[in-house]
Amino acid sequence: MDKSALFRDEKNKLFLDIMNSIKDGIWVLDKSGTVIWVNDAAKRGLFEADEVDLINQSVLDMEKRGVFSPSIARLVVENKQFINTVQVTKNNQKLLVSGDYITDEKGEIEFIVTHARTISEALNMNMELEKAEELLQRYKNQIRQMIHQKNKEQVVEPFVGKSKAFHSALEWLEKVADVDTTVLITGETGVGKSVFAQKIHQLSNRRDKPFVHLNCGAIPESLIESELFGYKKGAFTGANNNGKIGLIAAAENGVLFLDEISELPLHLQSKLLLFLQDKTYIPIGDSQVHQADVRIIAGTNANLLEMTKTGQFRADLYYRLNILPLTIPPLRKRREDIVPLLDFFLKKYNNKYQKEHILSGTLIKILYNYDWPGNIRELENLLERLVITASNKVINEQDLPSNFRQEETERAHLLDTLPESQTLTEYLNNIEKEIIEKTYNQLQSTRKTAAKLGVTQAYIARRFKKYNLKVTEKKNLTSRE
Known part of the structure; x- marks a missing residue:
């Protein structure tokens, strides 16, 4: 396989044009250190060479000839991890160089991507290292997506996000997509569990087969068994005269996503376990x-492990589902994704409703600081509402629903000048007490209060004792509910 052909494909021209517009040097090499592609900055600025001079050359040979030292590609292969360091060229130019690798389907190194930038001031070193790592991660993911599209001959819509959690999830998806093992996706309501499940399906070898979605909490308990497993003609009064195939049969050779799996009745959990073990039902x-070749992906916002301790969920089913677990963190714990998501959904609904709205800086700041209890679903719904209802081109804080404006007013109030009669510690304690007390009064649950504020339930218990707050919930303070 001529790997360099990937970078001559006309389908990738826009991506390569973007890479060539970058002022920093970008190198793509194979696992042996042979140059496959470099952008214009690498050819023009670092070594004053043309493409013929670099393509198919070995960076290991360049290192031996003293063109630069050390070779970042060699360090990446030797350590099998992200590397950043200072590199010195033959003309004594110092570069900040970062390198990382992309694996093949077997997990072996297939490509090495490096990024080089001139260091102008030693005092800026740490800040530049962080920027270089972020840039390299972006380039690496774009190249990975291009390679994956070429290999799969299918365009997969990119995710939206820039946080470390987002990139980790993307790498995880690619690792597990082509195996048929069960996946358990956990996370709060609205974080995008169904989207992740669909992406696994799109990246897998089952992509051309059905993706069937069943929300176990949206169907009455009396009907869910027939929905899942189907029924034979005349099975019960009111049944279809011709019988009905279930969703397992409908997903043959594809994927069945069982959302809100915690809502599946106990008597059906044993039947699902049997199907997972031998693919029969x-x-x-x-x-x-009957037999069916179906991959199961499950999703839940509940703590299944805790449910097994109270007998609400079968332990054997939990462990069978939890072979490949993925927990999607809430938006409040990956705020770097909020602004890209705002931009994505603004463009989406501007196009849908033929609008040209933009978001004011103040509004973006408010939405960035908002905790998003409904996560991405809440963010998307808000953006659609704002695009539809805003009167002016620039959407500002006055266009927000009242609950958003009230929360921002309260936030500003908490940040007022420190009263002269209080020390900083006293002032911060009062703020913490007020926030905990208000949240608890709204939710009437220490567990939910802890989840809302992003802390542990034990932490909330200690603060209740410290501030002499009263617990009115039926269960005691340290219960798991």
Whole structure:
């Protein structure tokens, strides 16, 4: 396989044009250190060479000839991890160089991507290292996506986000997509569990087969078994005269996403476990065992492990589902993704409703600081509402629903000047007490209060004792509820 052909493909021209517009040097090499592609900055600024001079050359040979030292590609291969360091060229130019690798389907190094930038001041070193790492991660993900599209011959819509958690999830998806093992996706309501499940399906070898979504909490308990497993003709009064295939059969050779799996009744959990173990099931009213080749992905916002301790969820099913777990953190714990998501949904709904709205700086600041209890779903719904209802081109804080404006007013009030009669510690304690007390009064649950504020339940218990707050919930303070 001519790996350099990937960078001559006309389908990738826009991406390569973007890479060539970058003023820093970008190198792409194979695992042996042979140059596959470099951008214009690498050819023009660092070594004053043309493309013929660099393509197919070995950076290890360049290192031996003293063109530069050390070779970042060699360090990446030797250590099998992200590397950043200072590199010195033959003309004594100092560069800040970062390198990372992209793996093949077997997890072996396939490509090495390096990024080089001139160091103008030693005092800026630490800040530049952080910037270089972020830039390299961006380039690496873009190249990975381009490679994946080429290999799969299918365009997969990119995720929206820039946080470390986002990139980790993307790498995790690519690792588990092509295996058929069960996946358990956990996270708060609205974080995008169904989107992650669909992405696993799109990146897998089942992408051309059905993706079937069942929300276990949205169907009455009396009907969910027939929805899942189907039923035979005449199985019960009111049944369809021709019988009905279940969603397992409908997902044959594809993926079945069982959302809100914690809501699945106990008597059906044993049947699902049986299906997971040997891919067999029996429709209602049937005596014949059926087989289906279906990959199961489950999603929940509940703590299944705690539910197993109270007998609400089968422990054997939990461990069978939890082979490949993914926890999606809430937006308040990955705020770097908020602004990219605002931009994405603003463009989406501007296009949908033929508008040209923009967001004011003050509004963006308010939305960045907001905790988003409904996560991405809440953010998307708000952006659609603002695009529809805003009167002016620039959407500002006055266009927000009242609950957003009230929260921002309260936040500003808490940041007022420190009263002269209080020390800083006393002032901060009063703020913490007020926030905890208000949140608890709204939710009437120490567990939910802890989740809302992003701390542990034990922390809330200690603060209740410290501030002499009263617990009115039925269960005691340290219960798991």
